Amino acid sequence: MDVLTLIAKFGIYFIFAFTLSAALLSVTVQNIFHAALGLAFALMGVAGVFFVLHADFLGAIQILLYVGAIMILLIFAVMLTSHIGDASVHTSNRQVYPAMILSLLLVYLLVRQIGKVTWQLKETLTSIDAVEIGKQLMGPYVLPFEIISVVLVVALIGTIVIARSDS
């Protein structure tokens, strides 16, 4: 039996639990540096979900871009701003219980609606490899691809302008 299929049968609930607990840790923990580390583990769990769903290219992008680049950016920002590890400073505001009620209400409404929907499922599951994604990006989706390249360049220049010291 294929290893990925075996993992998909038994291990995906373990990955779900791991990801959700890491995410919960990253939104509740006091120290913001520990929150960033929790986010790294949650993102790796999401990459595992991508691999189980046979989206290998997206899983690789997830690890490279999120766990590699965005995590380094976040940890840099945490390190550049001091008195963060100070445990006496409250890191959550006074809206904890209303926010909890709102989130649970959202979960209840969405899950109830998900239970009612019947999806139009495929007979045989397909998996797309990186070659096919590249062909589609250079074919029908070449205009959004170019636009997002321009947006990326503009955002990088803007980031440098904002973060540059005024002296």
Place this chain on the structure above:
Amino acid sequence: MIPLNHIVVFAVLLFAIGLFGTLTRRHVVGILISIELMINAANINFIAFSRYTKASPEVGQIFAVFIVVLAAIAAAVGLAIVVAIYRNQKTIYTDEIDILKW
């Protein structure tokens, strides 16, 4: 394979955790962390629907690629703003940054 519903419910839970963090964090970097969690929940839905449903299988993955790029842009610009605010105001707690209020 596991049912599609289980993956979608997992994405809903991840989104709700991100929403809770966004609403409760005082720290700007904490809010950015929670927003990344919500974006990832949306991405899981795109991948799952592209694999399971009758929609065209490439579209979901290509949308997910674009979303990852936009999330990276959001993180980079947001953290540059955090550094700039910290340099000027010496604080990054959201209830202390009120120079746009009067």
